[in-house]
Amino acid sequence: MSHKDTNAMDEQNHKKRALVPRLRFPEFREVGEWEIKPLDSVCTVNPSSSVLPETFVYIDLESVEAGELKIRKIIKREEAPSRAQRLLKIGDVIYQIVRPYQKNNFFFSFDENDYVASTGYAQLRAFESERFLYQLIHTNDFVGRVLEKCTGSNYPAISSSDLAKIDVAVPKLKEQQRIAACLSSLDELITAETQKLKVLKAHKKGLMQQLFPREGETVPRLRFPEFQEAGEWELNNLGDLSTVVRGGSPRPISSFLTIEANGLNWLKIGDVDKEEKYVIRTEERVRPEALSKTREVNLGDLILSNSMSFGRPYLMKIKSCIHDGWIAITELHESVSKEYLYYLIFSPSSQSYFLNNAAGSGVLNLNAEIIRALFIAYPSLPEQQRIAACLSSLDDLITAQRQKIDTLKRHKKGLMQQLFPVMDEMST
Known part of the structure; x- marks a missing residue:
């Protein structure tokens, strides 16, 4: 093959791997393509082990739900699994390597306690933007590439060493930060609206405890004014x-x-x-x-x-x-x-x-x-109807709030598909 043919093939391969997203912030439209590199060029995968403190919060696969730490299991050092030797630092991302399609990962941003993740997670420590890394690992393109490397049928999993070699597309730092800020603001909005939903559900639960008699009782603790003299149920x-x-x-x-x-x-x-x-x-x-x-x-x-x-x-x-x-x-x-x-x-x-x-x-x-x-x-039918109408109106609020959250999540999903390039697509 001639030198000219070799250069032509190199140029063709370069074009094939030159990536830009479909949607780009105006200030980065002329910056050029994203760079393709293995994950361990973007972050440290499983930093060196460290001496564990006497007690710490142990994060296993049951602790995290929808990106939130729901359960804090405080254990002693002697109770820890033998391979639990890496302390989390603020900004670390833990990536679920067992059943990664669940996308049940966690961005560590708090607190004064010491935390250690189980071997069901890989610990990722970004070289540049931690929040960009967190968004990147949730893209369908990245998860699809991870699943291709998984082994096992019932519990598909990827090793940390194989995860480290998964290719990713990355822009310059300022563009990473801009994307991360945009998506993180959406995450914060989703979190705030989710908290409102929790408040509504808690209010309904507390109201039901008051509107219906407790075991062994024949009248509720809370009764609408027009029925307070209506007698026992x-x-x-x-x-x-x-x-x-x-x-x-x-x-x-x-x-x-x-x-x-x-x-x-x-x-x-x-x-x-x-x-x-x-x-x-x-x-x-x-x-x-x-x-x-x-x-x-x-x-x-x-x-x-x-x-x-x-x-x-x-x-x-x-x-x-x-x-x-x-x-x-x-x-x-x-x-x-x-x-x-x-x-x-x-x-x-x-x-x-x-x-x-x-x-x-x-x-x-x-x-x-x-x-x-x-x-x-x-109670009487009118009082039954009053109770049902009250709780039904709360249900309507809860449903509307849930739909609002679903809409925000769909918006974020669509935005991510536009803000991150797909690895197999050629740049235009």
Whole structure:
């Protein structure tokens, strides 16, 4: 190959690897391409070990949730795993190397305590912008490259040495800082809005503790003014006020699934969002012949999951067949409002009853008899409706706040796709 051909090939390869993002801040549009380099040219992967203090906060894979440190486990040095030898410094990023697709990483920015991360994380210490590094490792492009190097099927993981050699695209420091500042401000906004959501949920929880009688009591601690002289509430078993039945599962279910228009809705646990109040859709349908082997519930019926996250109520907005992981409350007596009953089942006393009476040695579950025996207290219909309306308005606020957070997260995700180049794309 001639020298001229070699130069042409080098130039072609360079162009192929020259990267710029689709969206760039004006002051950097003429700066040129980003540089491609291995991760360990951007940060130290697992800095040298250090002498551990007598006690420290140990961060394992259960400690971090959605980028936040939820659990602080303080352990003694002698209790630490043998490979836990690296103290975190402010600005360090810990990267989850087991199941990295979860993107459950953590930016260490506090406090006076000593912290050590488990070997389920790689510790990254940036040479330049720590916050840019934190955003970089959350890009789909980076995570995709990591997953290509993972081994194991049930618990895919990457070694720290392989992680260190993953290629990344990096601009000059000032552009790193500009990108990091933009995305970090969005993170701060998301965190603030998430905190508002937590406050709303805590307010609702506290209100429910006051609006419903406690165990052994017949009136609540908090009552709306117009009902303060209305007297004690009625007491009864749920089974005496409704029909409580378990769903059914035609087997094998694959023989009954259909895409035909005459198919019946088939509700699975995965079809419902645990944060939602209503069932509004199903992913699958079953043939009409399945009806003899399952149970169909109607609009307005109330259903509960009877295992795993048992006792979680939903109100039906559609007609659907339910499998044996559901229990339905139907034919409710006219003296009890469905909306009121929904919140009553969510009340601390009802949930405590379910937890104390659930059966099973491994996975706890409820049966129809346990639910029928639930002792409920209920006032007159107008007071029931007043309670339900109050809590429903709070639910509307919580839903709106959750949607606001989801919108911000989608905005950030879209922005990241524009602000970071994809490694396989050629510059234009």
